[in-house]
Amino acid sequence: MPDMAQLSLADAVNESCPWSGKPISADSLTLYRGVVVGFCNPGCRDKFAAAVEHFERAAAARGALPEPNDPSHAPGVTE
Numbered sequence: 001m002p003d004m005a006q007l008s009l010a011d012a013v014n015e016s017c018p019w020s021g022k023p024i025s026a027d028s029l030t031l032y033r034g035v036v037v038g039f040c041n042p043g044c045r046d047k048f049a050a051a052v053e054h055f056e057r058a059a060a061a062r063g064a065l066p067e068p069n070d071p072s073h074a075p076g077v078t079e
């Protein structure tokens with residue numbers, strides 16, 4: 001993952017928070033599928049990040065996605 005500090009409000013693809021509809025904030029940006037997306041506050045961003053991680057882990061567990069980049073986030077696999 002790129003350094004979050006490099007994310008710029010100007011690069012965000014959305015202008016309003018999907019949760020609240022408020023304008024996005026420069027301290028509440030993250031990357032989704034390689035593009036910058038913004039939220040009104042870090043709490044909204046973290047809620048989104050948790051949802052994405054949840055779905056990606058679920059998909060990976062079904063073999064629907066390539067190996068996750070971070071092995072520590074891999075679901076409990078039985079060999």
Ligand SMILES: [Zn+2]
Nearest residue numbers: 017020040044
């Ligand atoms: Zn928000």
